[in-house]
Amino acid sequence: MTLLVVGASGHLGSEVCRRAVAAGQRVVGTYHRAPGAVDGVDWRPLDVRERAAVGALVGTLRPRAVVNCAARYTDWGITADGAAHVAFAAAEAGARLVHLSSDAVHGGRPTSYLDDESPTPVFPYGAAKAAAETAVRLVDPAAVLVRTSVIIGDVASRQVRLCLDALTGQGDVALFSDEIRCPVSVDDLAAAVLELVESDHAGSINVAGPEMVSRERLGLLVARAYGLDPGRLRTSTIAASGLVRPVEVRLDSSRANTLLTTRLRGVSEFLSRS
Template sequence: MTLLVVGASGHLGGEVCRRALAAGQRVVGTYRRAPGVVDGVDWRPLDVRDRAAVGALIGTLQPRVVVNCAFEYASWVVTADGAAHVALAAAEAGARLVHLSSDAVHGGRCTPYLDDEPPAPVFPYGAAKAAAETAVRLVDPSAALVRTSVIVGDAASRQVRLCFDAISETGSVALFSDEIRCPISVDDLAAAVLELVESDHAGLINVAGPEAVSRVEFGLLVARVHGLDPARMRTTTIAESGLARPPQVQLDSGRAAALLTTPLRAVSEFLSRP
């Protein structure tokens, strides 16, 4: 039986592949530009924008499960249309679908968001993710849709490298003091995704860390763990940047904590183990 990970060359997709392989599953992983680095994966090129190609691959493989991690921050066609293509093909093949969504679907407020709250995006990426959710839910009501937050890995992961850049003398990044999220370890999220694969959960579910921190607070934690000087950190606000971004988005992951055995660790805990 086959587990197909769409977008397997990305950060989360790669970790899902590693864990599934370690559990003895056959794993097929797709990539758009280059294969990932996880040994043991059956790598297949796939452009999710091509509905016929998606249907052909899934129709040929007949996977038991499809995990869709594919997205592109600045591409509606990849993020929204691609999700619809994957959902349609998975439904036609009778595969269990776990679709990865984002807290970017929300507009921001001071109280936490529950699992089933409707999206109200304030920027294009959030709108694309919201459209993807709608497509997946219409095509396959039995699919699990995981809303998650900032995904953090080791020192090579994107979110940690952004903090390094903000502290570097030659960097160009400034961290937002007023953008608050609930970071989650890529290890915890991948484990949660694979638990959902084996569950019968249908619909939306929040899977994020229990600790809400600003981008600046996250950067300070990274600096402390890696022995960097926090005084050199460049900071800004959303208003000063001129960007349209949701400010405080805190996901209530109580349903996931009750359903899953995977612990969802606070960012201060998993960052303390570099």
């Protein structure tokens, strides 16, 4: 029995692989540029934009379940088309599919978004994620679509690295004071994903942290966790940046907290233990 993790060399994919291997599962992980560093994974190269390649790999492996973590911020082919290719191949193989989506599908508002609300994207990445969800729903109504938020981890994770860069003056990084999200730790999210593999839940489900924080606030929490001077944090606003992106996106994860045994920690608690 095989678990196939697509996009396994990324931050979340690597943690899903690590946990699955530790639990004694046979894990095949795909990568686009270079294999990941998790021991015990059968690494396979794969370009999810190539439908035939996706079908051939899944058809050969016949996995019990597929977790799709593959996405790229500026690549519609990987984020949207690739999701459709993975969903089609998983359905043909009769595999359970857990697809990772994002709060980027929402346009932003002061009130929380529930699990089943329709996408209202306002920027290209959100549109690609929304298109991916649509494809997965059409191809495999039994699949799980995990809508998550900013994923944080240790010092090597992209989101924590951005905060450290804004604190230490590396590059031209400033954190938005008006962008609100519900950060989730990569540990909690990976555990939740593997629980959902074993569940019979179908459709979208929010899996995010309970604590709503701005990017600026996240930077201050990282400063405290790593003993850095919070006064050096560079900040800005979405309006001043000229970017078009959602401002407040608050995910209500009540359903996940009821369905799963994994406890979704707030960002303050997670970083205090990092």
